[in-house]
Amino acid sequence: MLSIDEALDIVSSRLAPLTPVERHLHDTQGLLLAQTISSPLNSPPFDKACMDGYAVRSADFEQDKPVLKLIGELTAGQVSSQKVNPGEAIRIMTGAPIPAGADAVVQHELTEFNKHSNEIVFKIDEIRAGLNVLNRGEIMREGEAVFTEKTRLRPQELAVLAEMGFVKVQIFPPPRVAVLATGDELVAVEETPGPGQIRNTNEVMLVEQLRQAGAIPVPLGIARDNRDDLQAKIELGLQHDMLILSGGVSAGKLDLVPSVLESLDVQEIFHKVQMKPGKPIWFGQQNQASDRPPKTVFGLPGNPVSSMVCFEIFVKTALRRTMGDDALSSLPIMVCARLTHDHLHKGDRPTYWPVQFELAEGEVRITPLDWRGSSDLKGTVLADGMALFSKPDFVYKAGTIFNFYPWK
């Protein structure tokens, strides 16, 4: 059986970014750029004042504290038609272009204005040229390479693109992912379960996990445990970039998912990983025309925590790859944390166990919670994430450093 790391390598190497599309800036938050960007302009576009005060000639300050004559006023958005000559100053606001003749700005707090004589007295006797002035192109030069491909578009990147006048950019789009729950025992959340039935809780969970991961979820409801219904709904699911099924992948009589997928030319790449929960996970792909990427299918084990954990580890990695992340940055995010209590790990499957975390004395600490296994979703609601316990039948001592996988 594959190890978790082997399975992750396979998932990551089998997925590639979707074809880039052009999007309005407002619809690109958090996505990766699919183009390089050079600046078409200088920033700032003109020498500008960084303080409210007076635009002056630094040469006027070479002898003693000067008294300068006020000849005008300039607010941001205005361009002065006046020139500052020796012995003169212009009142200037932050963001306004420096007027001709001036080469420095003295901030308002270091001055006193005499409105009767229209003169400014300065409480500073030496200034350098360029004081409180941001020069044209000092932050960004015209033609300068600003963003490489695969830059993540956070709020500040979006604002820099807006400054450069990019209204639309090429990005790697989020995948549309179909979610299909399988099982004769399932009823929709709105329904009251009859004898032997349970509500389809995996759908709402997987849809929200997809949304949090930046993908576009498309819930397809429930497929019954018969070939015809499964086939029809899986075919519908295969019209999306990715399909996530839950249930029907272990060894039961009605675990038909792998064989129906195979009949639809979805090739099995692996089935089963040495892990708990989530051992029966199924991963496959259906080839498309040569110029199009294959369709990816995950068959997640039906037990709710198995579905959730397999999503966190494998589906998220796949999603990140489709959205442009490279193999390394697509791997599950983990943090080093210290165990607060002894923990007995029973069995031989590496196990993701729900834990609470706290920040104490400058370190992350994790405490394993009381949890009944892969059906116990409620046991995860107090957890902040999971820790991976790998050594078979082993007591992990308090103080051991661990990989903690936060849930978000």
Ligand SMILES: Nc1nc2c(c(=O)[nH]1)N[C@H]1C(S)=C(S)[C@@H](COP(=O)(O)OP(=O)(O)OC[C@H]3O[C@@H](n4cnc5c(N)ncnc54)[C@H](O)[C@@H]3O)O[C@H]1N2
């Ligand atoms: N003989 C064996 N039996 C099982 C094995 C095995 O290796 N050999 N593996 C066990 C493990 S581990 C898991 S995990 C489960 C996974 O089984 P399936 O993926 O086939 O899932 P189902 O049997 O369909 O369902 C399991 C469990 O989860 C409930 N379920 C299913 N779908 C949903 C849903 N959408 N919302 C809420 N709950 C759901 C279902 O009712 C079952 O209780 O198999 C073990 N068996």
Ligand code: MOO
């Ligand atoms: O792997 Mo199953 O998810 O142990 O219950």
